[in-house]
Amino acid sequence: MKTTRREFLGSVAAGAALIAAPAIVRAQGADVIRIGALCPITGAGGPYGSGMQKMIIAAAEAVNAAGGAAGRKIEIVAEDTQTNPQAAVLAAKKLIEVNKVQAILGTWSSGVSLAVIPLTNDAGIPLMHCSGAPALSVPPANAKGLGFRFQATNERFGRAFAEICEKEGFKRPATMAFNNASGIGNTEGFAKAWKAKGGEVVESVVYEPNQASYRSELMKVLAANPDVIVTGSYIADTTIILREWFQTGQPVKWIIPGWAANPQLVEALGNEVVEGIISVDSVSNEGSEAFKVYDEAYQKAMGQPGTNNVYAAMTWDMMTLLALAIEAAGTADIPAVVAKLRDVDHADGKKVSTFAEGKEALKAGKINYEGASSSLDLDEYGDVTPDFGAYFIEGGKFNRRYIVKI
Amino acid sequence: MIYAQLAVNGLVQGLVVGLGALALTLVFGIARFPNAATGDTMTFGAYTALTVHKASGSLVLGSIAAVGGAAVLALVAYLAVFKRLAGRSVVSLLVASIGIGFMIRAGLGIAFGHQQQVFNVPLSRPIRIAGLAINPLDLQLAVVAAVALAAVFAILYLTPIGRQMRAVADNRDLARVSGIRPERVMTAMWLIAGGVCAIGGMMLGIKTVVAPEVGWDMLLPIFAATILGGIGSPVGAVVAGLVLGVAQEVSTPFVGFTYKIALSFVVLLAVLLVRPRGLFGRIEGVR
Numbered sequence: 049m050k051t052t053r054r055e056f057l058g059s060v061a062a063g064a065a066l067i068a069a070p071a072i073v074r075a076q077g078a079d080v081i082r083i084g085a086l087c088p089i090t091g092a093g094g095p096y097g098s099g100m101q102k103m104i105i106a107a108a109e110a111v112n113a114a115g116g117a118a119g120r121k122i123e124i125v126a127e128d129t130q131t132n133p134q135a136a137v138l139a140a141k142k143l144i145e146v147n148k149v150q151a152i153l154g155t156w157s158s159g160v161s162l163a164v165i166p167l168t169n170d171a172g173i174p175l176m177h178c179s180g181a182p183a184l185s186v187p188p189a190n191a192k193g194l195g196f197r198f199q200a201t202n203e204r205f206g207r208a209f210a211e212i213c214e215k216e217g218f219k220r221p222a223t224m225a226f227n228n229a230s231g232i233g234n235t236e237g238f239a240k241a242w243k244a245k246g247g248e249v250v251e252s253v254v255y256e257p258n259q260a261s262y263r264s265e266l267m268k269v270l271a272a273n274p275d276v277i278v279t280g281s282y283i284a285d286t287t288i289i290l291r292e293w294f295q296t297g298q299p300v301k302w303i304i305p306g307w308a309a310n311p312q313l314v315e316a317l318g319n320e321v322v323e324g325i326i327s328v329d330s331v332s333n334e335g336s337e338a339f340k341v342y343d344e345a346y347q348k349a350m351g352q353p354g355t356n357n358v359y360a361a362m363t364w365d366m367m368t369l370l371a372l373a374i375e376a377a378g379t380a381d382i383p384a385v386v387a388k389l390r391d392v393d394h395a396d397g398k399k400v401s402t403f404a405e406g407k408e409a410l411k412a413g414k415i416n417y418e419g420a421s422s423s424l425d426l427d428e429y430g431d432v433t434p435d436f437g438a439y440f441i442e443g444g445k446f447n448r449r450y451i452v453k454i
Numbered sequence: 455m456i457y458a459q460l461a462v463n464g465l466v467q468g469l470v471v472g473l474g475a476l477a478l479t480l481v482f483g484i485a486r487f488p489n490a491a492t493g494d495t496m497t498f499g500a501y502t503a504l505t506v507h508k509a510s511g512s513l514v515l516g517s518i519a520a521v522g523g524a525a526v527l528a529l530v531a532y533l534a535v536f537k538r539l540a541g542r543s544v545v546s547l548l549v550a551s552i553g554i555g556f557m558i559r560a561g562l563g564i565a566f567g568h569q570q571q572v573f574n575v576p577l578s579r580p581i582r583i584a585g586l587a588i589n590p591l592d593l594q595l596a597v598v599a600a601v602a603l604a605a606v607f608a609i610l611y612l613t614p615i616g617r618q619m620r621a622v623a624d625n626r627d628l629a630r631v632s633g634i635r636p637e638r639v640m641t642a643m644w645l646i647a648g649g650v651c652a653i654g655g656m657m658l659g660i661k662t663v664v665a666p667e668v669g670w671d672m673l674l675p676i677f678a679a680t681i682l683g684g685i686g687s688p689v690g691a692v693v694a695g696l697v698l699g700v701a702q703e704v705s706t707p708f709v710g711f712t713y714k715i716a717l718s719f720v721v722l723l724a725v726l727l728v729r730p731r732g733l734f735g736r737i738e739g740v741r
Contacts, residue, residue, distance in 0.1 A: 288662050
């Protein structure tokens, strides 16, 4: 291939423009606070990721519309975790090293959060996530106290499962868990709570992802004649397992976490297969003012009601709470901001539901941000304790029969 | 009895892996590089079948469309990329194939979204044959796979183009001086490889769910089966796929479900230690 002088000059010009571009970006970026949105746009978290990312952006827009936090505008840099730890680590490295973000918000699956948190710890920035793995509360993962969880831990999910099991009068539960921190966390949390109630788990199986069939796993579990199977699973494997279970014809009930037993599952399997399945999910703080504001933003961005995506309410709260802490600290200096996170969520403070309201109230004194996802009240581990809803799938509809408080 | 049932469970999974491995080994034998886009070609086949099945309600039409679509896709990839890179190092071709895989996956993600989709096939109770529970759908899929395999082997071993393909796989230079036109052989090979991928992808899609990553996730077992069967050996690829599938399932009472995948790699290691050329491979001199 021959290069003409014109082509050569053209490529030099293009190269020069490329080199110059980051300088322009840097110049613009001097007075904004950059926040990384690292959501599962693709992969198992795909049904939730877009909404989560859009709510981080929408909450940031609300902050900017109210004049910014500590006088500075917020700029969101978004990346996709692909619900895959390797991809998430690459994206987090890029956010930290190239974009110089001050916090990363919105990681979803536990495997991803566990992979990303060492990076945010090293960078000394907070990671706000919706993962359930108990390991994320304590050292080594949360050695610096920079991890904040806006979702219930899997252990708490497990406890909710045990409560429901008792309430429904099941006697012989078995468990099936996807082999990762979240799946096993769910079923072990359940087994612990169930045994504490004096119950017995008749069989438990841990299975591998991405299998064409789970028939052998099912054979083993069903051979123990359980009356209910409690899972820690995701949607793709749940789809395959339930289809194969239905084909065996052995009657059994299921208790499945809400991220796996969702309307997509009903669509995939049809009403007959999923009839009577109990889907358990943390419930958003639906009566709150903050939820109304979030719901409006969600409808605008996604064209669906905000109740469809509990995780989007969590990411909305992440951005709002972080911005309030920045405002309270009066600086984007991270240690100062982290120190203020619990202050703007303080039990004695004035209740506020939006950033604008909180910014105003901060002038007078302490505030307590009542979130859209839960009342927050981050505990010493940076965890929240939402309530759980027991949804029974009946005729393809999710009917919430009762709320479980643990 | 339980082992027989486990073996039956493993056969179906083995067939999917075997079909993927067959496509991989065909390309390896003739074009001489590991085609990392094999898994994504399977996904493409699954989506094509899904779309046609949704529109027409017929799995037969769906599979025909999938075979045609994926065959054309494989041929286009060859004409647009691999042909131009012919003669370059294996690594360039491998990297190019990874790139093509990325493009297919991303394209499917944009066109169909990343949420899982499923084939709406009626669910049926298993039939009992000699105490074994066998799912009628599995049986149908196995028949489809058997027909596809029979067709591929008939082409390879009973037709002039198949003979030419095997000649090129054996010794490219000798085939050339004997008057075999590599262009025709390559075209036929890519069409067949694409078609085989489509059948495997469709089976996987019907058995599990269809999402842009499903084929890519199958790549590891497919590579394992290809190596186990002896690289470049079509019969070996299919047999190895079945062996791995059955070994995985039958091992579960001993090693549990968590380690069954590791076990299939232990089988791979053991076989390669005893028979470095794989089950059906031949020792090749370096020319």
